[in-house]
Amino acid sequence: MHSIRHIILLSVLLLLGQRAFAQTDDRIASRVVDPRKEAITLHWKDANGQVIGNLGGLRTELAAEGRELSLGMNGGMFTTDHGPVGLYIEDGRMHHRIDRRTGGSDNFHMQPNGVFGIRADGSAFVLTTSAMQDMLGVRYATQSGPMLIADGTINAHFTPGSRNLHIRNGIGVRADGQVVFAISREPINFHDFATWFQEQGCANALYLDGAVSKAYIPEAGMHDLDGRLGVLIAVSRPK
Numbered sequence: 262m263h264s265i266r267h268i269i270l271l272s273v274l275l276l277l278g279q280r281a282f283a284q285t286d287d288r289i290a291s292r293v294v295d296p297r298k299e300a301i302t303l304h305w306k307d308a309n310g311q312v313i314g315n316l317g318g319l320r321t322e323l324a325a326e327g328r329e330l331s332l333g334m335n336g337g338m339f340t341t342d343h344g345p346v347g348l349y350i351e352d353g354r355m356h357h358r359i360d361r362r363t364g365g366s367d368n369f370h371m372q373p374n375g376v377f378g379i380r381a382d383g384s385a386f387v388l389t390t391s392a393m394q395d396m397l398g399v400r401y402a403t404q405s406g407p408m409l410i411a412d413g414t415i416n417a418h419f420t421p422g423s424r425n426l427h428i429r430n431g432i433g434v435r436a437d438g439q440v441v442f443a444i445s446r447e448p449i450n451f452h453d454f455a456t457w458f459q460e461q462g463c464a465n466a467l468y469l470d471g472a473v474s475k476a477y478i479p480e481a482g483m484h485d486l487d488g489r490l491g492v493l494i495a496v497s498r499p500k
Contacts, residue, residue, distance in 0.1 A: 286457050290481035291443040292332055293435075293461075294496050296385045300328075301440065303336055303351050303379075303401040304493045305344075312343045316477045317486030319493045324500070332496035333477035334430055334442055336377075337405035337469050338369050339491025347404030348376055349492060350396070359404060361390060368468065371418055374406025375467045377432050377494075385440045387433060387465040403492050409433070409455035409466040419452040429454050430474040432494070433463030441466070442494075444476040444483065 294301060307313050307322055316333040323330050338346045346369055348359035363372055373389040379401040380386065389411050390404065407416055409431055426448035433441040441461050445454065451468070458466035475485035 286453075288447050288449055289443050289445050289454075289457055290476065290478055290483045291441060291461075292478050292480055294332065294440045294442065296379060296383050296438065296440055299331065299496050299498065301379050301385065301401070302495050302497065303349070303403055304495055305349065305351060305356065305491065312491070313493060314343065315486060315488045315490055316475055316493065319495055320477070320486065323495060323497050327500050328497040329500045330477060330495055330497050331479075332442060333475075334432075334444065334494045335470055335473070335475055335488075335490045336403045336492035336494040343489065343491045345403065345492050347374075347390075347406075348393070348402050349404070350378070350399055350402040353381070353400050355396065359390065359393065368471070369406045371407035371416075373408045373411050373416075374404065375408045375411070375465070376402050376404045377467050377469075378402035384438060385434050387463075387467050389465075403494070405467055405469050407451075407468055409451070409458050409468050410463055411465060413459075413464045415452065415455045415459060419450070419455055421452045423450040423452060425450055427471040428474050429471050430469045430476060431458065431466055432469060433458045433461065433466030435462045436464060437462075442476070442478065442496075444474055444478070 320330040345357045349357040375389045376393045381398045381400045430444035475488045476483045
């Protein structure tokens with residue numbers, strides 16, 4: 262009898278875990294991408310050295326290469342001339358060095374901050390800046406901040422119920438290696454946004470940007486192709 266109760270309890274816990282993982286929030290548009298099956302790349306400038314600037318331009322650039330944009334999102338904060346803030350690696354080439362400063366009152370420097378990237382073997386990662394020591398084998402990388410979740414823990418700077426509300430976008434990686442892209446459909450606070458990523462099974466997730474954020478996720482009804490942005494993240498496939 263004890264073993265039967267044990268089996269029933271395990272079954273209930275498993276079911277509850279599955280339900281928690283499947284929780285949705287109507288405020289957030291998202292898509293999960295398997296980097297082993299779909300190409301995830303970072304882009305900043307076009308073939309003429311001009312800043313691409315928005316997801317419409319990115320779609321045009323990819324089309325010229327014979328690829329179709331299936332998902333697009335701004336890839337972090339940018340300078341006044343739309344350059345990357347912190348580390349930026351594109352196709353194995355470092356365009357901007359990592360920023361290891363821990364001071365500053367802006368979101369980028371809220372600790373811990375971190376890096377999203379794709380390795381040469383196609384696997385994806387989100388790491389804190391302090392953990393990002395080895396650039397070897399990194400094909401794409403973009404730095405931003407703050408980390409929404411680090412090693413399974415929501416950033417201690419976030420306050421439940423905060424009225425600091427903005428459109429926000431971010432990216433996380435699950436234990437199975439799949440990448441979770443998300444953007445809020447309406448203003449949301451940091452804590453709620455981080456909690457959502459935690460519910461999706463992300464032990465590490467990175468905030469990308471706020472009010473200016475844009476996303477092209479057709480499955481979720483997001484078709485933002487305008488704006489004036491910096492680094493862009495693309496998920497694409499051959500046309």
